[in-house]
Amino acid sequence: MASYDNVVVVQFEISGVQYALDIQIAREIVEMIPITPVPMAPKHIAGIINLRGEITNILNLNYLMGLPVHTDSENKKIIVLVPEAANGSNVGLIVDDVMSVLQVSEDDIDKMDESISKEAYVKGVIKSGKDSSGNKALIIWIDITKILFDILKETHDA
Template identity: 55%
Template sequence: MAASIDVVEFQLGEEHYALDIQIAREIVEMMPITPLPRAPEYLAGIINLRGEITNIIDLRDLLGLPESDTVENRKIVVLMPDVANGSNIGIIVDDVHSVISVRNDQIERISDGITSSISGYVKAIIKIGKEDDEKSKALIIWLDVQKVISDLGCYQSTQ
């Protein structure tokens, strides 16, 4: 049996993305976010999550993706504290679909030839669908969310 990796599949706009399940602490329903003055555009604000102040990052803004009309299923994916050097961080996504198990043969690594500024944040492309029908395969962009967060600067490790 081929080795597999578990990822959390989520949606931003019409596109499907994934992140490593080990860095996701929990998924919570959208709640009121308190904006912070003079915060960067991608920092939506803070929430009080069971007594812990959690910074909320709008992943769409951070990745430079267009605004979405979809607001009814938005969720916050709360990340493990070690992702952000001990800080509590959550990311806003349009919807969370499921945890999926991905086999190695479904993963297509990205070549270094891509020059887009987002390519450094893409671990791979996951192909989901029927083996015999290339047209029915869906593509999921597997983001390196840990790298995205660490590149913000304010959450970089002091090591």
């Protein structure tokens, strides 16, 4: 069983649910900019952007995780990942909003059952702060590198 000591994550929101990913794979967070669609691309590929001279593939995280897509783009952001997270490609993820960067202690992380986490791409559930009913808020800590690996593998195998 992995030990997490203090984990640092980027907390973001999709469809009203709080998620997190490892800070080490996030290169930067940028405001939403116009995205050029790619013809005949799968639904999870929103398109491409020119980010300071680098062509960056933009993925719609809602589609990747099977969540409803909201067109309200008021607070949408793009989390640009380090190239190592996507097999050397420049990749950004569209999220509804970025909340904060959190340092989380191991005591505030519940590990998922291994059989569930393999299918759901979930590393664990982070209990942080308080929700509206006074309980600790739950943040789903996703394994974005595994999601990207599986998507790239499916695309390559197709």
